[in-house]
Amino acid sequence: MYKNSNENKSTFKKKVGDNGELAVVNLLLSQGYKLLARNYNIHNCGELDSVFMKDDDLYIVEVKSRKANNGYASPEESISPSKYCKLVKTANVFVSKYGLFDCNINFLIGAVTHNSDGLIQNVEIIPF
8 A cells, every 4th residue: 555646644544544453353353353343433432443252252452553663652652541441431332232241351452563655564462
């Protein structure tokens, strides 16, 4: 996915982010996770990038795409306390809506690194 001169910066960033989310989903599916939801959004609450189930565990995945060697915060550091609070609130709504009260809830970061052209170089799953 090369950035062309006609593509604005926000469109390019959205494509890179979408590709990063898809790469994380595909990685977890290949490891036996079952996808329950993508981009689950509750107005005035928050959004879950993806939700998976494996065995009796529920996994809430927040995807962070970063350009390699960019000098910015790591994926773990980029999730603020307020973002974490929104994730927990939205996860609670999801659990309630689908009756998943007996599941252990795990939060994961899908850390995606890419080059300046947006090509994915690495995908890592990090518990947080």
